[in-house]
Amino acid sequence: MASSPPVITRFAPSPTGHLHVGGARTALFCWAFAKRHGGHFLLRIEDTDAARSSDESAKGIMEDLAWLGIHWDEGPELKTKDAVVGGDPRKVGPFFQARRLEIYNAHIMRLVEQGKAYPAFEDEATLAAEKKAAEQAKRNYRYSRASLEKVPDIKDRIRIIERGEPHVIRFFSPHEEVAFTDEVLGDVKIAPGEIDDFIIRRRDGFPMYNFAVVVDDHAMGITHVMRAQEHLSNTPRQLALYRAFGFAPPSFGHMPLIFNMDGTKMSKRDKAKTARKALKDALAKEKKQAADVAPAMKVDAKELADFIAAENDSLAVAEAIARHYKVALPEIEVADFRDAGYTPQAINNFLALLGWNPGMKLPDGKDLEKFDTAFLAQHFSIDRIGKTNSKFDRAKLLSFNADALGAMSDEQFAQQWFAWCEDNEPALAAKARQWDAASPASGQRWLWLAKAIKPRAKTFRDGVKACGFVLLDSVTIAPEVAAKHLDADSSQGRGLLREYRQRLALLPAFEPKPIHDVIEQLAKDKGFANPGPIAQAVRVAVAGVPVTPGIGETLAVLGRDEAFRRMDAASA
RNA sequence: GGCCCCUUCGUCUAGCCUGGUCCAGGACACAUCCCUUUCACGGAUGCGACGCGGGUUCGAAUCCCGCAGGGGUCACCA
Numbered sequence: 330m331a332s333s334p335p336v337i338t339r340f341a342p343s344p345t346g347h348l349h350v351g352g353a354r355t356a357l358f359c360w361a362f363a364k365r366h367g368g369h370f371l372l373r374i375e376d377t378d379a380a381r382s383s384d385e386s387a388k389g390i391m392e393d394l395a396w397l398g399i400h401w402d403e404g405p406e407l408k409t410k411d412a413v414v415g416g417d418p419r420k421v422g423p424f425f426q427a428r429r430l431e432i433y434n435a436h437i438m439r440l441v442e443q444g445k446a447y448p449a450f451e452d453e454a455t456l457a458a459e460k461k462a463a464e465q466a467k468r469n470y471r472y473s474r475a476s477l478e479k480v481p482d483i484k485d486r487i488r489i490i491e492r493g494e495p496h497v498i499r500f501f502s503p504h505e506e507v508a509f510t511d512e513v514l515g516d517v518k519i520a521p522g523e524i525d526d527f528i529i530r531r532r533d534g535f536p537m538y539n540f541a542v543v544v545d546d547h548a549m550g551i552t553h554v555m556r557a558q559e560h561l562s563n564t565p566r567q568l569a570l571y572r573a574f575g576f577a578p579p580s581f582g583h584m585p586l587i588f589n590m591d592g593t594k595m596s597k598r599d600k601a602k603t604a605r606k607a608l609k610d611a612l613a614k615e616k617k618q619a620a621d622v623a624p625a626m627k628v629d630a631k632e633l634a635d636f637i638a639a640e641n642d643s644l645a646v647a648e649a650i651a652r653h654y655k656v657a658l659p660e661i662e663v664a665d666f667r668d669a670g671y672t673p674q675a676i677n678n679f680l681a682l683l684g685w686n687p688g689m690k691l692p693d694g695k696d697l698e699k700f701d702t703a704f705l706a707q708h709f710s711i712d713r714i715g716k717t718n719s720k721f722d723r724a725k726l727l728s729f730n731a732d733a734l735g736a737m738s739d740e741q742f743a744q745q746w747f748a749w750c751e752d753n754e755p756a757l758a759a760k761a762r763q764w765d766a767a768s769p770a771s772g773q774r775w776l777w778l779a780k781a782i783k784p785r786a787k788t789f790r791d792g793v794k795a796c797g798f799v800l801l802d803s804v805t806i807a808p809e810v811a812a813k814h815l816d817a818d819s820s821q822g823r824g825l826l827r828e829y830r831q832r833l834a835l836l837p838a839f840e841p842k843p844i845h846d847v848i849e850q851l852a853k854d855k856g857f858a859n860p861g862p863i864a865q866a867v868r869v870a871v872a873g874v875p876v877t878p879g880i881g882e883t884l885a886v887l888g889r890d891e892a893f894r895r896m897d898a899a900s901a
Numbered sequence: 902g903g904c905c906c907c908u909u910c911g912u913c914u915a916g917c918c919u920g921g922u923c924c925a926g927g928a929c930a931c932a933u934c935c936c937u938u939u940c941a942c943g944g945a946u947g948c949g950a951c952g953c954g955g956g957u958u959c960g961a962a963u964c965c966c967g968c969a970g971g972g973g974u975c976a977c978c979a
Contacts, residue, residue, distance in 0.1 A: 343979045378978055453977065460976095469903050470975080497977055514906065523904060523975095531977040538979045562905060562974040583906085586972075590912075679913090682928090686914060696915060696927040715914080718972060722912045725929040735942080784942040795940080848938075857938095864938035876940045 336368030337552050340394075340401070341542070343375040344386035346597060347662035348393035350721065351557060351587045354680040357705070358584065358714070359555050360399045361681075364706035371549060372404030372415065374425045375542075377535045387425070391415075393663040397673045398702055403549075421549040426541050433536040436544050436574070437498055437529065438487075445573045446529060447486050448496035449476035471525040472499065498530035500540070500570065507565040512553070512582030512711045519565040527566060539563055543570040551579050555711070558583045558718075582711050585684050585718045595721055597644065600658040604647035605637060607656040612637075626653045660723075670749055670789030675730035677702050683719045685709070699732065731787040743779035744770045749789040756800055757793055777841060778886045781878035798872035799886060804895050806873045814869040815899060825855075826866045826900045830893065839889040845881030870899035 338359040342352055363370040372391070376382035391407040394400075395414055404424045406415040415424075423429060440446035449472075451459075456472075463470035476499070480486050489496065502525055508518040529540035536544070542563075546554060561583045571578040589595050612619065619637055623630040626649045636646045651658045660666045666676055682698055687708055689697040700708075734742060747770035750758040758769070765772025778796060786792035806815070815822040832847050833839075848867070852860035860880075867884070868877050871892055877883045884892040 341979090345979080375979060381978070449977095456977085464902085467902065511906095517905070519905075528977055533977080535977090537977075542979090557973095558906070559973055560979090563979090565905090583973095585907080588972090592971085682913065684913090688915070690915085690927085694926080698914085698928060717907055717914095719914090720912060722929065725913065728929055731942095782941095785940070852938080859938055861938040868939065874939095878940080880938070 334552060336363055336366040337371060337403075337550050338363040338368065338555060339371040339373055339546070339549065339551050340399075341373040341375050341545075342390050343378065343381070344383055344390060345378075345381045346386055346389075347664045348390045349595070349662055350666070350676075350680060351595065352390075353393070353397060353399075353663050353676070354587065354683060355555065355557060355584065356394055356399050357397070357677060357680055357702070358685065358709065359553075360401075361702070361705040361709035362553060362555060362711060363402075365709045368552070369402040370400075371421075371551070372401035372424065373545060373549070374405060375538070376425055376427045377538070377541055379427065379533075379535065382427070389664070393667075396667060397663065397677060399677075419550070426536070426545065429541075429545065430534070430536075432548065433530070433541060433544055434534075436540075437536075438490075440500070440529075440573060441486055441490065441498065442483065443573075444483050445501050446498050447477050447501060448480065448489050448494075449499045449526075449528075450479070450494075450496050451476065472527075474526060477501070477526070495532055497528045497532050499526040500529045500566075500573070502526050502569060503573075505569075505572075507568050509564065509568060509578075509581060511561070511564075512555075512580055513585075513714045514558075514561070514583055514716060517561070517564070524566055524569055529570075539566045540570065543567050543574070543576070546579060547571070547574070547576045553582065553711075554579050555582045555584060558586055582714065584714055585716060587683055588718060588720050590720050590722060592720070595661055597661055598642050599661055600644060601636070601642035601647045603656070603658055604650040605639065607654050608637060608650045611654050622653070626650065666726075668753060670753070670786075670791065671726070671730045672733045672745070674701060675726065675733040677705075678733070679726045679729045681705055681709075683721070685714050688713055699729075727787050734783060734786060734788075737783070739776065739780045739783065740771065742783045743776050746779055746782070746786075746789050746792055747775065750793070753790070754793045757796075760799055774886050774888070777882055781882035781886070785878065795878070796886075797874075798877055798883065801873065804871065804873040804898065806869055806899065810869055810873070810875060814865045814875055821862045822866050823900045825851075825863045826870055826896060829863055829867060830896045830900065833884075834893070839885060839892075841879070841881035841885045843881075844884050845879065848880055867896065871895040 340352075340356040340359050342348065348356075360370045372394070374387045374390075376387065387405070388407075391405065391414070395407055395409050400412075400414045403417060403419065403421065404415045406413055417424075437446060441448075459473070460470045476496075480489065490498075504521045504524070506518065506521045507524070508516065511517050527539065528537050530536050545551075564581055564583070568578055587595060589599065593599075608619075612622070619633045620630045623633045626633070628646055628649045632641070632643065632646060635641050636643055647658060650656070658665075660669050663676070678698075678700060681700070687697055687700065687704075689708075691697050737745065747758060747761055750761070761769035761772065761775045764774040769775060778799065782792040782795050785795040815826070829848060829851055832851060833844065836843050836847065848860045848863055851863055855863075857863070864880050865875050867880055868875050871877070871883060871887060887895070
């Protein structure tokens with residue numbers, strides 16, 4: 330181990346949006362591999378497409394990674410609550426590609442001087458026409474090298490570049506066979522001539538992906554490149570570049586892709602699709618036009634009409650529709666899952682299992698599939714990455730999340746749930762504050778509530794749904810519900826409710842256990858087999874619905890005054 | 902279409918390299934039952950897969966070949 334070179338892995342997202350779950354998995358594996366080998370995990374921002382990149386996205390991605398606990402040893406710095414992530418201990422930065430232009434240009438000139446790259450002058454329209462012609466003739470398109478022949482002399486080429494005549498730089502592909510052993514897929518071979526003279530620097534002076542990656546991976550000493558399989562076909566091009574530079578290439582590993590359950594690509598557009606369908610259905614049902622509902626949604630009518638016509642996939646519009654019609658948009662990005670009340674632990678665990686498996690058994694013979702990032706840092710291995718694409722099964726993630734919540738202590742859950750509520754359910758957080766201004770997340774009543782909710786919640790948001798009775802200003806009881814649980818003629822319903830309330834009034838401490846004991850005792854005194862009839866009447870009285878956590882917790886959380894107020898109102 | 906990659910329950914997968922212990926194991930989902938004051942939690946049971954066809958072998962999910970199917974990629978995006 331000591332003799333082998335240090336492992337440096339990297340995650341190199343392009344900052345064009347939030348961190349996608351697929352990206353998160355890539356980052357997690359790169360991180361785990363580096364940790365497993367005592368190396369460094371580096372973060373590089375690939376923002377060479379100025380039109381699509383944004384600093385906000387870069388920041389968002391960094392925050393998402395940090396939230397997941399995937400901390401980079403090298404890369405842009407990000408201040409989190411408890412630490413600063415990133416840094417440049419080996420002085421290989423900057424880590425934003427847009428700030429590395431001089432480096433790329435120097436490398437470009439090096440290739441040009443050696444005749445391994447050359448300027449080309451065709452405009453995009455010309456190229457597009459050539460491509461179209463090739464397609465129609467059922468030929469594979471290859472760049473003609475017309476510009477290469479036009480300026481055969483290297484010195485002339487350099488002169489042209491230095492003069493700043495409009496041009497792109499193309500790589501002079503040697504048309505050799507490229508073969509490599511992919512750490513995941515095994516041997517991959519590409520025939521000579523498959524790689525044509527691809528563009529390595531654009532007209533605007535920015536490098537193209539394949540070129541910048543090679544220059545940076547080499548400059549930053551990356552030893553292992555792990556990325557999604559969609560990059561597999563880029564690898565031969567990059568290898569050709571390594572060869573042209575005389576750089577030793579890193580080893581490559583390409584991971585299988587993640588799809589939706591229906592086999593489609595997981596993309597942000599899924600949100601627009603879902604929203605569009607919901608809107609169309611609603612409009613059809615209400616017999617309305619887009620223009621009728623646009624004002625209520627605070628959306629421009631024209632934009633909304635376009636959205637319906639699928640002429641745009643505006644996220645803002647999709648979110649407005651979701652708010653208006655209370656439909657849930659599918660979670661695609663890490664931030665979506667965070668907001669929906671998932672924990673980083675569950676996400677990491679689930680994502681790791683999508684394509685990787687520790688291959689270990691529990692003592693009872695079952696597969697080991699619950700683990701944390703510390704486990705990954707210790708046991709992750711590239712050779713246990715699968716080769717097959719997988720589908721993102723939300724139901725299983727949900728189950729993992731439920732387990733992650735369940736594995737927390739009541740106090741932990743109370744604390745984290747409160748923190749989540751502060752960002753996502755202010756009304757409930759406010760309630761906790763009202764109960765205990767000094768320590769809302771660990772106040773007695775919040776703790777009671779949290780304990781009651783924990784087994785009933787698969788996500789933090791679920792938990793909020795399960796305690797609707799807490800936020801109620803006044804209880805409304807649907808007639809059918811009242812008929813079933815309160816008006817029951819069999820000397821039950823309201824009569825039992827009143828009796829129970831009377832006994833409760835005698836209680837010195839209004840807490841879950843004694844409240845529970847009283848209902849048990851009353852049931853016994855009544856000769857009931859179980860407290861069901863009483864409990865249901867109480868539930869309906871205080872919550873309006875026959876479903877709540879245990880009666881003891883429910884009433885205790887409400888507090889004596891509020892509980893009695895509601896019971897009295899219902900039994901009148 | 903060219904090139905490249907992949908193929909075990911509905912889904913994630915173990916097993917495959919080092920053929921027999923696999924009439925294929927686990928998890929999620931689903932179903933039934935138990936527990937139970939409702940809803941959950943929990944427990945038990947069940948349902949359910951080696952893509953197809955050849956070959957090698959005493960024996961193949963495991964090795965070889967072919968086919969079929971799926972995916973990725975073919976940008977002055979990354």
